[in-house]
Amino acid sequence: MVNLIAAVNTDGELRLDVRAIQDTKLAQSLVKKLCTFLEKEKAATETRMAKMHEQGKTHVDIDTSWKNLSGQIEKGKEKASVIISLLEDINRVLTGLHASNRxxxxxxxxxxxxEADVVMKKITECIKMDSDKNQRRLSVCIHELAINMQSSS
Known part of the structure; x- marks a missing residue:
């Protein structure tokens, strides 16, 4: 009977070791996935900011600029959701790992x-820049309407 218990214990330990290896690999895979996503987003936000600086010199329709802003907000929400989800998944797996693996x-x-915090701040900054640009365009439009009203009087 003692040998049977020892075999069960040994077998149980082996299963735990296999599980620990799988969970460690899963955590490493999730870390890599998040790292890749963040690198891609850093590059995308830098490109977006550069384009916004260029667009500041051209006239853009107000309706189009508001649609673009709405799209940026929606994309920002989606990106935040992916980042938070991956961070939570990694944290959940890490919590279950043995201390040495963790x-x-x-x-x-x-x-x-x-890095995720920095990327989210850049995404938010892009959205703020778009919003500020829309506000300036609206102010210019309103100012031009006021000037047109005064000159037609």
């Missing part, structure tokens, strides 16, 4: 959390 992944995860 210790190997935790520094990368901590760095990615900080």
């Amino acid at each position: 210790a190997t992944i935790q520094p990368s995860f901590s760095t990615l959390r900080a």
